[in-house]
Amino acid sequence: MNESWVFFKFILISLLLQIYSLSSFSLTIKQQKGAMLYMEYCSGCHTLRYLPSQFKIYPQRLDKVGLTAQDAEKWFGVMPKDLSLIVREHGESWVSNYLRSFYIDKKRPFGVNNFMFKDVLMPNVLEPLQGDLALNNKQFAESVESLVSFLDYVADPLKSERHKMGLVFILILCSLLLVLLKIFLG
Amino acid sequence: MIRSLINFIDARFPLLNTWHKYVKDYYVPKNLNIYYCFGALAVVVLLNQLFTGLWLTMFYTPTPKSAFDSIEYLMREVNYGWMIRYMHSTGASAFFIVLYLHLFRGLLYGSYQKPRELVWILGMLLFFIVNLEAFLGYLLPWGQMSYWGAEVITSLFGVVPYFKDSLVTWVRGDYSVGLTTLQRFFALHVTAIPWFLVLFVVLHIVAIHHVGSNNPEGIDIYRTLDKNGKPLDGIPFSPYYLLKDFIAIVVFLLIFFSVVFYLPDFGGLFLEPLNFLKANPLETPEYITPVWYMTPFYAMLRAIPDRLCGTLIMLAATCILFFLPWLDKSSVRSMRYKGIYSRLALAMATISFVLLGILGRYPVTLSNLILSRICIVLYFTYFLLMPIYTRMEIVKKLPLRIYK
Numbered sequence: 001m002n003e004s005w006v007f008f009k010f011i012l013i014s015l016l017l018q019i020y021s022l023s024s025f026s027l028t029i030k031q032q033k034g035a036m037l038y039m040e041y042c043s044g045c046h047t048l049r050y051l052p053s054q055f056k057i058y059p060q061r062l063d064k065v066g067l068t069a070q071d072a073e074k075w076f077g078v079m080p081k082d083l084s085l086i087v088r089e090h091g092e093s094w095v096s097n098y099l100r101s102f103y104i105d106k107k108r109p110f111g112v113n114n115f116m117f118k119d120v121l122m123p124n125v126l127e128p129l130q131g132d133l134a135l136n137n138k139q140f141a142e143s144v145e146s147l148v149s150f151l152d153y154v155a156d157p158l159k160s161e162r163h164k165m166g167l168v169f170i171l172i173l174c175s176l177l178l179v180l181l182k183i184f185l186g
Numbered sequence: 187m188i189r190s191l192i193n194f195i196d197a198r199f200p201l202l203n204t205w206h207k208y209v210k211d212y213y214v215p216k217n218l219n220i221y222y223c224f225g226a227l228a229v230v231v232l233l234n235q236l237f238t239g240l241w242l243t244m245f246y247t248p249t250p251k252s253a254f255d256s257i258e259y260l261m262r263e264v265n266y267g268w269m270i271r272y273m274h275s276t277g278a279s280a281f282f283i284v285l286y287l288h289l290f291r292g293l294l295y296g297s298y299q300k301p302r303e304l305v306w307i308l309g310m311l312l313f314f315i316v317n318l319e320a321f322l323g324y325l326l327p328w329g330q331m332s333y334w335g336a337e338v339i340t341s342l343f344g345v346v347p348y349f350k351d352s353l354v355t356w357v358r359g360d361y362s363v364g365l366t367t368l369q370r371f372f373a374l375h376v377t378a379i380p381w382f383l384v385l386f387v388v389l390h391i392v393a394i395h396h397v398g399s400n401n402p403e404g405i406d407i408y409r410t411l412d413k414n415g416k417p418l419d420g421i422p423f424s425p426y427y428l429l430k431d432f433i434a435i436v437v438f439l440l441i442f443f444s445v446v447f448y449l450p451d452f453g454g455l456f457l458e459p460l461n462f463l464k465a466n467p468l469e470t471p472e473y474i475t476p477v478w479y480m481t482p483f484y485a486m487l488r489a490i491p492d493r494l495c496g497t498l499i500m501l502a503a504t505c506i507l508f509f510l511p512w513l514d515k516s517s518v519r520s521m522r523y524k525g526i527y528s529r530l531a532l533a534m535a536t537i538s539f540v541l542l543g544i545l546g547r548y549p550v551t552l553s554n555l556i557l558s559r560i561c562i563v564l565y566f567t568y569f570l571l572m573p574i575y576t577r578m579e580i581v582k583k584l585p586l587r588i589y590k
Contacts, residue, residue: 050258084258088451088462155462158261158268165269166447173440180433 026160027153034150037143038062041125042083045072050084052157076121077109087148087155096148099126100141208395213420214427215401217588221295222399223434224288230435231281232387236380238274246326248372250365253328254464272450278320279456280442282479285313293510293532296519297400303511305397308390310508315382317480317504322375324477325368329461334474336363336371342487345494362467403588404519410587419588473549481546482539488550489558499562506569513569516576518584525579535568 027035048062072079087095098116102124105113110123130140196202245264247256260267289309292298298306325336340363343353359366398408407417451457455478460471476484483500490496516524521532538561545558
């Protein structure tokens with residue numbers, strides 16, 4: 001077998017391993033913005049049970065909520081759902097569309113209904129952000145995107161690490177395959 | 187030094203004998219194609235499930251209160267816990283992909299025919315055990331789909347006449363799926379069934395080595411031997427098929443890890459979205475379907491209005507495969523030499539089975555029902571009419587040597 005071939009693969013792999021370091025629990029700017037929006041609009045009623053324990057962006061605890069079950073039943077009719085896995089359950093685009101699909105419906109207790117979730121018991125919490133739809137739609141869309149991006153992070157915090165590690169694995173396996181094919185095909 | 191160690195063991199254990207018999211002097215037909223890799227791949231996937239499963243049991247709690255949470259803890263807090271979990275879930279689906287292809291090879295090349303009937307029966311028993319293992323394992327995450335899938339399938343035991351609901355309670359350990367069910371499914375999934383799996387895999391491999399491998403031509407290589415008694419159309423397993431299987435394993439691992447790292451959900455097929463909700467006995471999901479590898483059988487079950495008949499048809503779909511060596515009356519083994527009827531029948535059965543799998547994922551509508559019933563008929567026709575059409579059809583003349 002050609003020695004330089006082996007050497008080249010070794011250099012390539014070690015270079016890549018140096019470039020990629022496994023850092024844990026880092027959020028992108030978009031996700032950090034989303035976290036702030038979540039704190040402001042969502043954390044009053046919703047819990048995030050499965051937040052990583054090293055998550056120390058805010059002093060407040062996100063896995064417990066001030067809203068008691070009794071009050072929730074009285075005011076909303078149901079205890080608000082835990083949102084840690086909502087993105088894995090429905091997908092990013094569903095959640096994003098849900099937050100933007102509230103419409104006025106006088107028959108409902110809060111005066112709003114939702115295209116994605118018929119007769120939902122949740123009020124349109126992001127109404128202050130919606131503003132004048134003609135002018136601020138893009139900003140609202142961006143805010144929703146960053147909020148959903150944060151929820152996507154909570155649903156799967158180690159996604160970026162997983163992708164980085166995957167690249168290393170795939171490269172090692174590919175080089176192994178090339179070596180084997182060289183032997184097999186002579 | 188290694189030589190003296192080998193000699194020490196060999197004087198007390200059939201080490202070199204087994205090595206020669208199974209690897210060095212085991213002659214295999216020279217024309218084996220890609221379909222012949224899936225047996226080795228199945229062993230690789232089994233080992234994967236065993237090792238990742240072992241690590242999962244170190245972190246998993248088999249109680250309804252903590253099962254779901256323990257898995258989320260594993261995914262987030264345990265170093266590489268996510269990798270162990272994804273390898274196990276992807277491995278389960280990979281197991282079925284490999285097994286279905288391995289089985290299909292048997293149908294295609296007549297590997298079930300004499301003298302390999304026992305290999306086939308052991309293989310079918312293995313298929314049944316793997317299905318059972320997958321079903322037991324699916325309850326363990328304690329998600330909505332896990333819980334309700336287990337409720338539906340265990341309730342099927344209620345169709346047995348005379349025993350009815352007492353049998354259901356006996357299987358579950360309680361009136362509905364709960365703590366007792368979870369604990370016993372956990373024990374069976376982790377300890378009992380893997381023992382049977384490993385035992386039957388060993389028996390299956392011993393059986394095939396005793397009679398030698400079949401090949402895509404269906405020609406018996408042991409009919410033409412050279413002066414040393416070795417088959418003229420055979421090559422030793424080592425190094426040729428060791429290398430071939432090794433390459434197949436590396437390619438498989440490439441695809442496997444691509445899925446594990448980049449698409450573990452596989453679009454909701456390997457990890458169902460509804461299973462990311464903790465099980466709620468008070469809230470029935472709108473649609474309850476099993477994982478993709480069991481949907482063909484589920485579609486058969488749903489298509490029959492009577493529960494007892496539906497369950498029997500579902501079981502018959504697997505059981506009839508056991509009888510294949512005796513249903514096939516053809517004088518040749520492989521599809522390459524069989525007539526047009528066999529080819530059409532197999533194509534029809536395969537397409538029906540795949541179609542049933544797709545239909546099983548969707549809710550029951552009239553068109554779904556009609557199509558499922560047609561597919562069931564076509565599927566069983568392949569088997570039930572086989573004694574007739576394999577005798578009737580015109581087959582090609584089988585040569586004595588491969589690539590003469």
